[in-house]
Amino acid sequence: MPELPEVETVRRDLEARVLGRTIVGCCVSPDAPRLVQLVPVAEFCRELSGRRIAGLRRRGKYLIVDLDDGRAWVIHRRMSGNVLYRPRGAPPDDYTRAVFTLDDAHELRWTDLRKFGTMWLVEDATMVMESLGPEPLDAAFTPDVLRQRAGGRSAPIKSVLLDQTVLAGMGNLYTDEALHDAGIHPLRRANTLKRADYARLHDGIVRALRTGIAARGSSLGTTLRDHINVDGAPGENQHAVQAYGREGQPCYRCGGVMRRLKVGGRSSVFCPTCQRPPRRTHPAPGRRTTPTRAPAARRRAATAVARRT
DNA sequence: AGAGTAGCCTGTAAGC
DNA sequence: TGCTTACAGGCTACTC
Numbered sequence: 559m560p561e562l563p564e565v566e567t568v569r570r571d572l573e574a575r576v577l578g579r580t581i582v583g584c585c586v587s588p589d590a591p592r593l594v595q596l597v598p599v600a601e602f603c604r605e606l607s608g609r610r611i612a613g614l615r616r617r618g619k620y621l622i623v624d625l626d627d628g629r630a631w632v633i634h635r636r637m638s639g640n641v642l643y644r645p646r647g648a649p650p651d652d653y654t655r656a657v658f659t660l661d662d663a664h665e666l667r668w669t670d671l672r673k674f675g676t677m678w679l680v681e682d683a684t685m686v687m688e689s690l691g692p693e694p695l696d697a698a699f700t701p702d703v704l705r706q707r708a709g710g711r712s713a714p715i716k717s718v719l720l721d722q723t724v725l726a727g728m729g730n731l732y733t734d735e736a737l738h739d740a741g742i743h744p745l746r747r748a749n750t751l752k753r754a755d756y757a758r759l760h761d762g763i764v765r766a767l768r769t770g771i772a773a774r775g776s777s778l779g780t781t782l783r784d785h786i787n788v789d790g791a792p793g794e795n796q797h798a799v800q801a802y803g804r805e806g807q808p809c810y811r812c813g814g815v816m817r818r819l820k821v822g823g824r825s826s827v828f829c830p831t832c833q834r835p836p837r838r839t840h841p842a843p844g845r846r847t848t849p850t851r852a853p854a855a856r857r858r859a860a861t862a863v864a865r866r867t
Numbered sequence: 868a869g870a871g872t873a874g875c876c877t878g879t880a881a882g883c
Numbered sequence: 884t885g886c887t888t889a890c891a892g893g894c895t896a897c898t899c
Contacts, residue, residue, distance in 0.1 A: 559892060592875085619893075636893050637876080653877095672876045674893070713870060722894080730892065823872065824892075 560635040562694070562727030563770030564785040564793065565619050568641055571788040572623075573614040575643050576660060580610045583659030590655035590670070595678045595686075602679050606631060606658070615683075618690045618726030622683045630683035633668075635785075639675030642667040643788040651790070690726040694763050699725075704763075705756040708748045715751060715759075716744035717822040728763065730824050731776055731802040735766035737826075738801035743833040744819070744826040750836070770795045778803055801827045 560568075584603035586593060594602045606625075613624035621641070623631040633641065642651055646663050655675075656668040668675070678686050691707060692699045707725065708718045718724055719733045728736070737744055739762030742755055751759070770776060775793030777784045786792055800810055805818040809829040818827045 561893090634893085637891080670876095671878075672892090674876065676894095711869080717870085720893085822870090825890085 559637055559729055559731065560639065560775075560785050561619060561729035561732050561770070562616075562767055563732070563773075563795065564775035565616050565621055565635065565727075566771050567775045567793065568635075568788055569614050569616045569621055572621075572641065572643065575664075575788065576611050576662075576666070577614065578611065579664075580608065580661040581606055581658050582661050583607060583665075584656070585659075586656040587654070590673055592673065593655055593668070593670075593675060593677060595676050597679065602677075605629075605679055617683070617687050617693070618722055619729070620683070620687050620690075624683075628681070630678075630680055632678040632680060632683050632686050634676045635670075636672070636674035636676065638672045638784070639668065639670040640786050641788060642669060642786075642790055687726075689723045691722060691724045692726065694725055694727055694767055699760075699764075701753075701757040701760040704760050705751075705753065709751065709756065711748040713748060714745045714821050715742060715748045716824070716826055718748040719763075720822070720824065725763070727767070730826075731778075731799070732763070732766045732770060734801040734827050735769075735799065736762035738762075738828060738833060739765055741832050741834075743835050744821045744828055746836050769798055773798055776802075801829070803827060 584606050586599045586603065609629075610626035611623055612626045615622040615624065619634060621633040621635070623633065625631060633639070635641075638653075644651070644665055644667055646659065646665050651667055651669050653669045653671045654667050655670050655673065658666040658668070660666065680686060692703060704725070708715070711718045711724075716733055716737065719728050719736065720730070734744070736759060740755070740758040742751065742759055773793055773795035774787060775785050776795035776799065777786060777792030778796045784792065801816065804816045805827050807816050808814065809816055809832060812829060812831045814829055814831040816827050817830050818825060820826070
């Protein structure tokens with residue numbers, strides 16, 4: 559599933575291939591009625607045709623194609639969207655929903671099995687991504703910034719990291735990786751993490767994302783529904799993954815068995831030894847629950863979920 | 868306001 | 884074997 563590293567990999571590949579090229583044709587399949595946002599497909603295609611590609615940027619999981627008239631073609635891959643750069647006349651690709659013909663005898667093919675992907679043609683790219691949090695790979699993203707943005711939240715840290723208004727670009731895979739790297743349990747409430755926790759988490763986030771980019775993204779599961787790069791080849795980061803999808807397998811750090819639970823409806827894999835669960839449910843024998851602790855019912859519910867799997 | 872969740876979508880895999 | 888159900892997940896819209 560495309561997250562920051564997968565979008566960045568495609569951005570870099572496209573920059574090397576289509577920068578300066580002109581879009582000479584546009585065809586959107588009628589079976590992808592939600593693909594083009596804000597304007598009718600006919601208008602979108604008409605306005606895009608004839609435009610030269612002046613730049614390629616990324617913001618969070620958004621890919622931004624800057625056009626020569628100052629407008630921006632913004633693409634969000636969501637779950638299964640891929641951008642392929644193919645010679646005109648190359649064999650068809652499964653689940654192709656749109657084709658953008660270029661002036662170099664190639665075309666950009668938008669493939670998207672689940673049809674969740676969206677694109678916009680706008681005057682200013684920021685209008686579709688106003689609420690995004692900071693870029694995790696910018697120098698301005700520091701442990702203090704992370705703590706300031708996340709530290710006031712009572713939701714599980716896993717859910718907070720997935721909130722794009724807190725931090726832009728993290729998805730389920732890299733969140734699991736970062737939390738494992740930092741030794742933080744996904745159910746820990748964000749407002750219970752200490753300064754040192756946020757320092758480790760910051761490092762874990764940056765490391766996980768950089769590792770992903772260096773490996774050209776993660777391609778798990780079957781090729782059809784997964785991230786592939788502009789030439790159709792998968793990434794390699796799935797071989798480097800420490801946590802995501804490794805339920806039942808040994809933790810690379812301690813050898814213990816990796817476990818899985820649901821956090822905010824998302825599957826989360828973690829090491830119960832390296833990532834200590836939140837405060838225990840049951841007070842030690844003879845001890846009383848102090849009023850400053852979370853209500854017993856809530857703590858019990860949290861641990862029950864953690865034990866279920 | 869913040870937290871939690873249904874729905875969008877389709878292919879795969881597990882269960883009966 | 885064939886059918887049904889659960890699951891995967893980014894994001895929006897909705898409820899509580």
